[in-house]
Amino acid sequence: MTLLITVTAAIICTIIWYKKAPKDEMKVGILCIMYWGASIMWLVDAIFEYAELKAEFFTPAVEDMVNDSYLGFSVVALGLIVWLIILLIKDPKGKVKAALLKKQ
Amino acid sequence: MACFLVPTAEAVIVTVAAQIIKSNEKKAPTLNDSVAGAIADAVDETKVTLSRKLMWLARMLWGGALLLAFEHVWHGEVVPWFPFLTAASDPTDAAVMLHEMSTIGVSMAVLVTAVWICMVLAANAITKRAPKHASAAV
Numbered sequence: 563m564t565l566l567i568t569v570t571a572a573i574i575c576t577i578i579w580y581k582k583a584p585k586d587e588m589k590v591g592i593l594c595i596m597y598w599g600a601s602i603m604w605l606v607d608a609i610f611e612y613a614e615l616k617a618e619f620f621t622p623a624v625e626d627m628v629n630d631s632y633l634g635f636s637v638v639a640l641g642l643i644v645w646l647i648i649l650l651i652k653d654p655k656g657k658v659k660a661a662l663l664k665k666q
Numbered sequence: 667m668a669c670f671l672v673p674t675a676e677a678v679i680v681t682v683a684a685q686i687i688k689s690n691e692k693k694a695p696t697l698n699d700s701v702a703g704a705i706a707d708a709v710d711e712t713k714v715t716l717s718r719k720l721m722w723l724a725r726m727l728w729g730g731a732l733l734l735a736f737e738h739v740w741h742g743e744v745v746p747w748f749p750f751l752t753a754a755s756d757p758t759d760a761a762v763m764l765h766e767m768s769t770i771g772v773s774m775a776v777l778v779t780a781v782w783i784c785m786v787l788a789a790n791a792i793t794k795r796a797p798k799h800a801s802a803a804v
């Protein structure tokens with residue numbers, strides 16, 4: 563489930579990035595590449611797990627699936643937090659700087 | 667158990683390499699002649715620099731390793747106190763951890779690098795391809 567959720571997030575981000583390309587003012591490219599990197603790593607993890615469990619791999623216990631889904635959504639949220647921090651620090655539109663320099 | 671450490675180590679090396687190459691690219695001599703400079707600019711526009719390509723790999727490795735590290739924290743395999751990896755405190759678990767790093771960890775780093783090589787080859791092919799409006803005119 564973690565792999566599925568991360569791959570879905572990566573696909574959605576890639577579509578958003580492609581729609582806006584070549585402009586990447588929101589730095590969605592970073593988010594894309596981060597989710598794809600994690601997806602590839604979890605794919606390797608899944609392959610090794612499949613080699614160990616065989617068919618049992620596809621019939622996980624409900625409790626494990628719920629926990630994995632919870633983890634998957636948490637991973638996506640963490641990715642979004644990292645992306646948001648990068649976006650605010652890099653401030654490609656200069657909005658943070660403008661807001662900070664705005665006179666009261 | 668600690669498979670994310672292998673991609674992390676690769677990420678550090680790739681990031682350092684990308685920064686060195688980027689500084690060398692900036693130092694590269696520029697053509698003073700205006701015509702030659704314009705030609706060089708036109709060539710540069712159709713070329714993705716090596717440092718930029720390396721940053722794709724670095725970001726993929728850093729991002730993946732960070733999210734994977736979070737998964738290890740989730741499962742209690744990484745803790746915020748020494749020795750940080752729960753498996754490191756027991757010799758039997760440490761052996762399992764090292765085996766996991768040498769199999770799963772190395773495979774992760776290899777697959778991410780393989781995907782990046784495919785990305786670079788695709789990027790090279792796309793940038794060399796003639797623009798759509800130009801090919802339609804021919």
